[in-house]
Amino acid sequence: MNPSLQRYTGVAIALHWLIAAAILGTFLLGQYMTNLQLSPAKLKLYSYHKWIGVTIFLLVLVRIAWRLAHRPPLPPASMPAWQHSAASIAHFFLYALTLAIPVSGWLMSSASGFQVVYLGVVPIPDLLAKSKDAAEQLKQLHEALNWLMVLVVAMHVAAALKHHLMDRDDVLRRMLPFLKQRSAVK
Amino acid sequence: MRSTSLFRFLTLVAITLPASAANVDYAKSEITFISRQMNVPVQGRFKKFNAQIAFDAKKPTASKAKIEVDLGSVDTGSADADAEVGKKAWFNTSVFPSAKFSSGAVAQTGPDKYEARGKLSIKGIGQDIVAPFTVKRAGDVVTYDGGFTLKRLQFKIGEGAWSDTETVADEVQVKFRFVTTGNK
Numbered sequence: 606m607n608p609s610l611q612r613y614t615g616v617a618i619a620l621h622w623l624i625a626a627a628i629l630g631t632f633l634l635g636q637y638m639t640n641l642q643l644s645p646a647k648l649k650l651y652s653y654h655k656w657i658g659v660t661i662f663l664l665v666l667v668r669i670a671w672r673l674a675h676r677p678p679l680p681p682a683s684m685p686a687w688q689h690s691a692a693s694i695a696h697f698f699l700y701a702l703t704l705a706i707p708v709s710g711w712l713m714s715s716a717s718g719f720q721v722v723y724l725g726v727v728p729i730p731d732l733l734a735k736s737k738d739a740a741e742q743l744k745q746l747h748e749a750l751n752w753l754m755v756l757v758v759a760m761h762v763a764a765a766l767k768h769h770l771m772d773r774d775d776v777l778r779r780m781l782p783f784l785k786q787r788s789a790v791k
Numbered sequence: 792m793r794s795t796s797l798f799r800f801l802t803l804v805a806i807t808l809p810a811s812a813a814n815v816d817y818a819k820s821e822i823t824f825i826s827r828q829m830n831v832p833v834q835g836r837f838k839k840f841n842a843q844i845a846f847d848a849k850k851p852t853a854s855k856a857k858i859e860v861d862l863g864s865v866d867t868g869s870a871d872a873d874a875e876v877g878k879k880a881w882f883n884t885s886v887f888p889s890a891k892f893s894s895g896a897v898a899q900t901g902p903d904k905y906e907a908r909g910k911l912s913i914k915g916i917g918q919d920i921v922a923p924f925t926v927k928r929a930g931d932v933v934t935y936d937g938g939f940t941l942k943r944l945q946f947k948i949g950e951g952a953w954s955d956t957e958t959v960a961d962e963v964q965v966k967f968r969f970v971t972t973g974n975k
Contacts (some may be wrong), residue, residue, distance in 0.1 A: 643871045643874075644873065644952060645952050645959070648958050648959070649958060705879065718833065718869065719828075719831055720831050720869045721831075722830050725830040728914050
């Protein structure tokens with residue numbers, strides 16, 4: 606192995622992709638379920654959506670703790686400072702949104718009069734009392750935060766692909782679980 | 792359609808009201824219920840009901856109660872479900888507009904504690920139930936607080952796909968509070 610190899614740790618890589626898959630899945634589920642007519646399936650899907658949201662929130666907490674204890678690899682030396690700043694800001698938004706979106710969903714559920722019972726077993730206390738107005742406002746907030754997330758993820762993915770395809774550096778590879786480092790392949 | 796069933800309901804109320812019943816203060820009385828959806832407790836209530844209560848603390852066995860609930864007045868806790876629950880698979884309110892409970896058998900089980908046995912009819916299905924309740928007296932105001940658990944499938948509430956009890960539990964906790972005034 607190349608001693609200068611700068612990869613994320615296996616745990617960081619696993620958490621990144623696990624959370625990414627969960628976000629994509631529950632985002633699409635959220636789009637789908639809201640248009641369904643009331644049915645037992647709809648009630649189930651809403652619960653699954655909420656459970657995945659809680660799971661993402663918990664995984665992101667683990668991920669932040671892991672990141673604080675394990676420094677991520679430095680950006681390539683060739684990368685301009687403004688790109689470094691842009692990446693830092695985007696990463697901050699990704700962490701903030703992956704926490705804020707589940708929280709907004711939980712508050713929205715409480716305000717709608719439906720307590721979240723994680724996995725159907727662990728009741729999460731209602732912070733808000735039932736209120737139609739609050740429920741409507743939180744629904745709009747939950748949706749707005751999601752579209753902001755779509756925007757930031759699009760930038761994040763575009764930047765990763767730009768590094769991989771145009772800059773031809775290791776920025777994407779160091780987060781890929783199975784691929785070897787480009788410079789080591791040669 | 793809606794006004795017809797309301798009219799029918801009011802007529803029934805007028806016909807069956809006995810002279811001896813205490814006055815029920817409907818602003819302070821309530822019939823609520825808790826159903827569980829995906830193990831999430833969801834509270835609902837019935838906004839319109841009629842209660843005739845002739846309770847005799849000295850001779851509980853002589854007590855009588857008749858409750859009629861306008862099922863169309865249900866507030867399930869979500870607008871989605873309010874629209875759904877009147878349909879055929881649930882209450883089928885166009886055919887069965889009300890639920891009825893009548894009891895002529897009240898037994899004392901402790902100090903201020905009683906049990907009303909009687910028949911609960913919903914959707915044309917009658918089941919014997921026991922509803923424990925407490926009685927509190929303050930001046931001429933008497934408050935009855937109680938409840939019971941009903942199994943919705945025994946009354947065919949939620950048929951077809953909705954009979955899946957993993958999504959909506961069979962047990963529904965019903966709670967009632969009747970506040971009566973002008974008691975001697």
